Amino acid sequence: MSYAPQKRHSNRAKRWIITIGIFIVVQMIFIAIDGTFLEPSINDSDNVLAKTVRGILESKLLTERIAPYSFPFFNLFLIVHVVAILIQALGDSISAIFAKR
Template sequence: MPRTEKSTYLNRVKRWLIIIGTFVIVQLIFMLVDGSSLKPNINDSGNLFARIGRGILESRLFTEWIAPYSFSFFNMFLTVHLAVILILAICEIYSIIKKK
């Protein structure tokens, strides 16, 4: 294995370890905070952005379908985080196939 391929491989492994490690750490924090009094208090002032955000967070998607946590913001964050990781994985696979 030439040196450039080895360093590219190691960089790719480091990047994925950081991505997955960050995901696991955030989920552990959410597990510790969920169900305790440490939940963030989201300011629901009457502006348009807050109403849209409240509508999204109170949708059935984050309260019934994807609901590992009792706090719907954590459910939404989990969904977005997983979607971003999936997109990164697809791009990574595409770049590996394209190089070959």
């Protein structure tokens, strides 16, 4: 039983290294693709989901305020990824606080 806290810490560290590594790799791919012919084209068909996503992608938040990339889909993906990382950080913080008690 004395190995459980260290193993839990080791698993958490591995998970964070993988998460940050994937984030960095994805951002490097986006930097390489942004502004080139390799950007994906999003089909704007009569699908309700496609129209909703197009409306989100053309919002002022993704085109002017948070716009490190020229392609709005990359900006949306960046926001979703950062929010997911923050949720994971909050969950890990809460579990670390309650694990000590």
